[in-house]
Amino acid sequence: MGVNNLWRRIGASNLLVNPIGVGCWSFGGGEYWGEQSQKEDSDIVAYALDRGLNLFDTAEMYNNGKSEESLGIALKGKRNKAIICTKFSPANAYPAMLKKSCEASLKRLNTDYIDLYILHWPINAKSVEHFTKDPDTIGGLPDISETFATLKTLQDEGKIREIGVSNHGVKQLSEIIKTNIKIAANELTYNIFSRAIEHDIVGFCESKNIGIIGSMALMQGILAGIYEEAADVPYNQAHSSHYHHSRGKGTSRHGGEGCEEEMFEALGKLRGIASSLGMGLAQLSVAWVLAKKFICCSLIGSRSIGQLEENIKALEAPLSPQTVQQIDKISLPVWQKMGNNPDYYESDENTRIY
Numbered sequence: 001m002g003v004n005n006l007w008r009r010i011g012a013s014n015l016l017v018n019p020i021g022v023g024c025w026s027f028g029g030g031e032y033w034g035e036q037s038q039k040e041d042s043d044i045v046a047y048a049l050d051r052g053l054n055l056f057d058t059a060e061m062y063n064n065g066k067s068e069e070s071l072g073i074a075l076k077g078k079r080n081k082a083i084i085c086t087k088f089s090p091a092n093a094y095p096a097m098l099k100k101s102c103e104a105s106l107k108r109l110n111t112d113y114i115d116l117y118i119l120h121w122p123i124n125a126k127s128v129e130h131f132t133k134d135p136d137t138i139g140g141l142p143d144i145s146e147t148f149a150t151l152k153t154l155q156d157e158g159k160i161r162e163i164g165v166s167n168h169g170v171k172q173l174s175e176i177i178k179t180n181i182k183i184a185a186n187e188l189t190y191n192i193f194s195r196a197i198e199h200d201i202v203g204f205c206e207s208k209n210i211g212i213i214g215s216m217a218l219m220q221g222i223l224a225g226i227y228e229e230a231a232d233v234p235y236n237q238a239h240s241s242h243y244h245h246s247r248g249k250g251t252s253r254h255g256g257e258g259c260e261e262e263m264f265e266a267l268g269k270l271r272g273i274a275s276s277l278g279m280g281l282a283q284l285s286v287a288w289v290l291a292k293k294f295i296c297c298s299l300i301g302s303r304s305i306g307q308l309e310e311n312i313k314a315l316e317a318p319l320s321p322q323t324v325q326q327i328d329k330i331s332l333p334v335w336q337k338m339g340n341n342p343d344y345y346e347s348d349e350n351t352r353i354y
Contacts, residue, residue: 006315008296011211013162013184015115017083019290020311021055022048023215023301027074028066032236036303038070045074047305049081051312057187057213057299058109059087059120060101061131065108072110079111085213087120087166087187091132093142095150102154117160118187122172123147127352148181164213169342169353170204183210189344190214190295191223192270192285192327193242193263195335196342202294211296217289218282218300218311222263225271225281230260240344242334254347259337269330279317282307284327286314291324 007016026033027041045056056075058067068086075082086109092101105114121127123142151163165176166187176183186205188197194216205212218224220237227233230243239248244258267281274284289298302308319327338344343351 009211010116010162010213010296011184012182012209013116013211015083015162015184017055017297018053018315019295019297020053020286020315021057021085021213021297021299022053022308023299024056024058024067024071025062025301026067026303027058028063028068028070030063030066032063033303038073040304041070042074043305044302044308045071045078045082047308049078051308053312054081055083055085055297055299057085057215059118060092060105060108061087061089061120065104068105068108072108076110083115084109084111085116085118085164085187086114087118089131090119090121090123090127090142093119093123093128093147095146098147098150099154102159106159113158114160116162116164116185117151117154118164118166118185119147119168121167121352122165122169124352126346126350130352144175145179148176148179152181167343167353168201170200171354173201173204173208173210177208185211185213185296187213187215187299188342189216190289190292190298191217191219192288192331193219193223193266193334194338194342194344195331196338196340199340201342206294212294214289214292214295214298217286217298220301222267223270223281223285224307225267229264230258241338241341241347242344253345253350256347259334262333262337266330266334270327273323273326273330277317277319277323279313280310282310283313283317284319286311287317287319288324288327290314291319291321 006019026036029036058071086105088101154160162184164185168186235249239252241254241256245252245255274281300311341348341351343353
């Protein structure tokens with residue numbers, strides 16, 4: 001099965017995308033991911049486009065804007081082939097700041113329009129404080145109706161094609177729907193070890209025709225099989241609630257015990273399934289996400305063409321319903337231990353998603 005004939009529509013929008021999207025968090029290099037050259041980024045983008053992948057996801061905060069800049073350079077002369085998705089911080093959701101953020105992203109991306117412009121996290125005190133260096137200067141929270149009215153204005157001006165959100169729960173989505181501004185997508189963490197959105201968010205989005213874009217399909221490497229034990233995971237990638245809070249070396253905020261034992265026990269079983277099917281663990285992990293029909297696109301970060309090619313193989317070997325159900329069962333203990341909080345960086349009490 002080719003990769004060019006699998007298009008999926010994002011919600012009720014006119015955006016048609018390949019089921020695999022390119023996550024550009026590492027583009028431009030930075031403290032979180034380490035150094036990465038422009039040539040590496042440009043090669044990944046060119047190869048992705050050649051293989052039929054067309055959605056590229058970034059954000060103004062990724063590497064302090066360097067990710068957007070790098071993607072803009074990589075897409076020079078190829079912009080018409082790409083769907084660009086970028087995100088703005090809830091701390092920049094005030095109307096005047098939002099307009100400036102949009103203009104700044106357009107400049108960094110070297111484009112006249114953004115295909116899908118997304119509110120990165122919900123507008124609440126915890127997320128706004130997390131994204132601002134000086135929360136005491138903020139004052140009151142941005143007004144949701146004003147934020148989305150501003151987004152509609154940007155849309156009417158042709159600067160953005162579609163409006164989206166990220167990391168929003170049912171109550172938060174309901175508040176936005178009351179503004180009567182159409183949102184095309186909700187971008188959410190979703191992988192074999194992160195299934196909380198299945199509890200209620202998936203059903204709600206389907207009922208409102210809001211497309212779900214999944215992120216972290218490989219959970220920053222663990223579902224690619226590159227780590228043999230939890231101690232091998234770099235602290236920057238080990239601060240989610242899947243890991244004991246001490247793994248983050250001061251960067252973890254969830255304060256929990258994690259589910260490391262359950263994860264690595266499941267990984268052993270997943271490796272067995274992958275081996276029996278003649279595929280790598282990364283391919284199996286991506287193929288499982290793509291088998292979930294409520295996912296219109298799954299974002300996968302790749303640091304090299306080799307990694308990208310391995311991920312693309314998931315499109316060429318879809319899993320049987322029986323294998324999907326088997327993986328569901330294997331991952332269930334992790335989901336049960338993690339619970340239904342889809343904010344994997346905060347405790348249940350401090351979740352930013354509800």
